[in-house]
Amino acid sequence: MDGSTHDAATQYLTVSEVAGSLRVSNMTVHRLISAGDLPAVRVGRSVRLLAHDVDEYLSGRLIKAG
Numbered sequence: 001m002d003g004s005t006h007d008a009a010t011q012y013l014t015v016s017e018v019a020g021s022l023r024v025s026n027m028t029v030h031r032l033i034s035a036g037d038l039p040a041v042r043v044g045r046s047v048r049l050l051a052h053d054v055d056e057y058l059s060g061r062l063i064k065a066g
Helices: 015-022 026-034 051-059
Strands: 012-014 041-043 046-050
Touching: 012 015, 012 051, 015 026, 015 046, 015 051, 026 046, 046 051
Parallel strands: none
Antiparallel strands: 012 046, 041 046
């Protein structure tokens, strides 16, 4: 998939859902979005994030134990 089309299994999450699952504040998620680290879509006055994008963001930040 090239990112421009989404299938029926595409899951959009709210900022609160992402913050809760990562155990960070809503402001932290908004900062990641503003910094361009986490892609998001504005729907009216709300912001939604693709679950896949959140997973990719986390995968890119794995830390290997020393």
